[in-house]
Amino acid sequence: MTTSHTPLTAADLRARLAPVYDSVLAELAELVAIPSLAWASSDPAQVQASAEAVARFAGTRGFDSVEILRGRNTDGSEGYPAVVARRAAPEGRPTVLLYAHHDVQPTGDLALWETDPFTATKKGDRLYGRGVADDKAGVLIHLAALDVLADDLNVGVVLFVEGEEEAGSPSFRDFLERYRDKLASDVIVVADSANWAAGTPALTTSLRGMCAIEFSLTTLDHDVHSGVYGGLVPDAMMAMTRLLNTLWDENGSVAVEGLVGVRESEVDYPEETVRKDSGVLPTTDLIGAGPISSRLWRQPSITVTGLDNPPVAVSSNTLRATMRAKLSVRIAPGDSVDNAIASVKRHLEAHVPFGAQLEFGEVEGGNAWLADPEDPSVQIAQGALSEAFGTDSVFMGIGGSIPFIADLLEVFPGASILVTGPQDPDTRAHSANESLYLPDFEASIVAEALMLDRL
Template sequence: MTTTDPAAVPTDARVAALRARVAEQFADVRADLDALVRIPSVSNAEFDQAHVEASAEAVARLLGAAGLPEVDVLRVVGPDGVAGAPAVVARRPAPDGAPTVLLYAHHDVQPPGDEAHWSSPPFEPTRRGERLYGRGAADDKAGVVAHVGALRALGDELGVGVTVFVEGEEEVGSPTFVDFLHAHRDLLAADVIVVADSSNWKVGVPGLTTSLRGLVDLVVEVRVLDHAVHSGMFGGPVLDAPTLLARLLATLHDEHGDVAVAGLVRAEDPSVDYEEADLRADAGVLPGVRLAGTGPLTARLWTRPAIGVIGLDAPRVASASNTITPRASAKLSVRLAPGQDPAAAMSAMRRHLEDHAPFGAQVTVEEGEQGRAFRAPADSAGMQAARWAMRTSWGTPPVDIGVGGSIPFIGDLLDVYPEATILVTGVEDPDSRAHGADESVHLGELERVVLAEVLLLEVLAARG
C-alpha cells in the first residue's frame, strides 16, 4: 500500500489538528532541548563520564513523561570486558495488528574543542535569531527531543508500537552497539527503524538520506632515528620525521585534490548537485581557497572517497627544541563510497602508505575503526510514507540526499533486523556545524521535524 491510498493518509482536518498541537507544545520541546544541552555528556573517555550518566537519566525521565510505560537505562559489556555507555530504551507495545517502530537517537556529544572559538558557552543553550546554539543542540539532542515531541503530540492516539533507543556512545564509534543489539534483540525488534541523526537539504527543504559513506580510520607513524639529535650537527643529510610525514601524506591526493589511493572505489554520481557558493558559505571556506577534486560537488561529498588528517603527533611549537624529531604520526579518517568494502579499503590504505615511504623511512600503520556504507531502497513503502510526511510538514517535497558522514551502526541494524525498513532522517541543516564550534539547530526546522515524525507514525498506523 502506498501513501497515496486515502486509507493511509490522514485527512486535511487531522493534519491541521496535529500541526496545531505540535505548534502549541513546541515551547516544551525547546525547553527539553535546553535542559539536555546543559549536560556536557561528552562520551570521550578523557571527559567526566558522570555527565553521560546524568544525560541518560534525563532522557529516561523525558520518555517516561511522554507516555512510554517501560523505560530502562541499560548497558552491555563489550568484547574488551569494559562496560559500554548507558543507553535508554523505552517502549509502548503495539496494538493488535499494528507495526512497531524503533526511534533511534543518541544523547552523547562531541568534545567542545577550544571554547574561545565559540560565540557563547558550548553548554549554555543560546538563541540567536531562529537558531539555538550549543554542543549537541543539533547532533543529536535535537533528535532526542524530536522523538519526545512527536510522542507527546500523539499521546494516547499513538496507533503503533514504539520503541525509543537512545544510545550514549555514538560519538566514540558505538563500541558496544553490536553487543547491545544481540543482548536486546527482541526488545529492539521493529518493522520500521527511524534513525534521527542526519541532515536536511537546506533550511526550508527537507532531505531523506538515501546513502551514507562508510569509514575507516588509522594512525600512520613515520620513524627516521632511534633518538632525537642536534639539528645543527646532523641537519641536512637527515630529514626530520614531520617533514617526511608531510611528504607521505601528500601522496594521498593527486594534483587536482582527488584521492590517489589505488583500491578506493567510487559510486555513481548523484542526480542533484550543490552550488559552489552555497558549499563555500556553509563550510566557511576562506576567500581564495580552491575546492579540491573534480566532478560534481555532491559526488565529492557523498559517493567518492575522502581522506582527512584529523590529528597529528609532533613536537608542539611552544615546547620545540633544536633537534631533528625522530618520529611523527597522523590519524587519518577515510570516508568510503557506497559499495566499498571497509576491510579492502583498510588494506588499500596500508599498502599505499607502506609503498610510498619517503627516503626509506620506517612507516607503520595502526588500524582503527571500520564502518560500512549505506544505500537505501529508492522507493519502498516506508520511503513513500516518509516522503509524504515530509512534504506535508514542510510544504515542499524532500530531496533524496547522500551524506558524506558515516553512521556505521546502520549496517549492524541491517544485519540483525534484515526485514526492517530503515529511514534515515535528521534535524541538521548545512549551517548546523555539527562537531564544530557554534553548533546549532534551526528551531523552525526542528518543529517541522517533529510534525513530520507525527505524520509518519500516523501513516504507519493506518497502513497496519
C-alpha cells in the same frame, strides 16, 4: 484484526503541537544543560544524569516499559547508559524504532562561543547550545511526535536513545546483540542527520563509511641535531611529508588504487552553496573532480587528522627519528571497510620513501550505506517531510558517516532505515555556537508524526 484508520494531516498535527510546544522546548533546554560527554576525561555521572532525564521524559509518554541499559565494550568494561522504552504494536501493525543519542561533543575553545554552551539560548529563530541540534533535538522530536499523535498512535514504538555516539559507539554492537528482543522492529528512524537547507527537508539516502588508520615512520634510532646531520640524513618528518603527499593527485582527488567511487551524480550542489556553508576562503580552490555532490557523497576522501610533531612554540633544531600519523578515510557507498583498509595499507607500503620503517597501529571503521529509494517506507517518509515543511523533500547524501547503521542492518537485516534529522548547514554541529533552527524543529516533529501515522 486491524481497524480502519483516517490519516491525519500536517495541519491537524501542527494544531496539536501548539499547546505542548513550549514544554517540549523546556525539556530540550533541560537536556542541553547537562554536559553529557561520553569521554574518558569527562564525568560519567553527567551522562548518567542525562539518561535519567531522558527516561523521565519518556515515562510521561505512555510506554509500557522504560529502562536504562548498558552494553559492554570489547575489553569487557561497561558502556555508557542508553534509554530503551517500548510500547507494544496493535495486532497486525508494524513496530518502529526511534533512534537518537543524548551524549554530546566537547565544547572546544570556550572563547569561540557567543553563549554559554550548556545553557539553551534563543536568538531570533535559532536556539544555541552544545547538543541542541546534535542530537538532543532528535530525542525531543521523537517524544513530541508521540505527544501529538496521542491516542491515534497505531504502531508499536521502541525508543532507543544511545549515550556514546559521539565517542564512536564502542559498546553499540554488544548492546544490539544483548537487547535484540527489546529493540526488534520493522522500521528504524534515525534522527541524527540534516536537511538540505533551512526550510528545505531532506531524507538522507547515502552515507560514506569511515575508517581510521594510525601508522608511524622511523628513519633513525634516536633524534639528532639538524645542523650536524641535516641535508644528509632523512628525518621522519621529511619521510612522512613525502609519503602523505602520495595519497592525492594534483587536483586533490584520492590517488589510492582499489578504493571505490562514483563521479556521476543526479543532484546539483552549487559551488557557491558549499563555499558559503563550509567557510572556505574565496582564494582557496576546491579539490577533487566530478560534480560537487559526488565529491562529497559518492567518492572517497582522505584527511590527515593527527600528526605527532612538536608545536612551533616548543620546537627545536632536531631531526625526528619517528613520526606518527592518523588518517581518516571516508568510504564511498559500494566499498567496504576491509577493502579500504587493505587498499590504503598497500598504498603506504608501496610508497615508503628513503627505506624508512613503516609500522601500522590501531584501525577502526564502519561501512558505507545506501538506501533503496523504492522502499515503501522511504516513499512514506519523503511524502511526510514534504507535507510538514510545505516544500518538496530532497534525497541527499552525507559526506560524513554514521557507522552504527551498518550494525543495525546486520542485526536487523529486514528492517527499513530512515535517516532524518533537524540540522541544517548553519547548525555548526561539533563546532562552537551549535544551533537549532526552530521552524525546522517544529516541522520535523510534525513530519515524524505523519510518518508514524502513515506507516
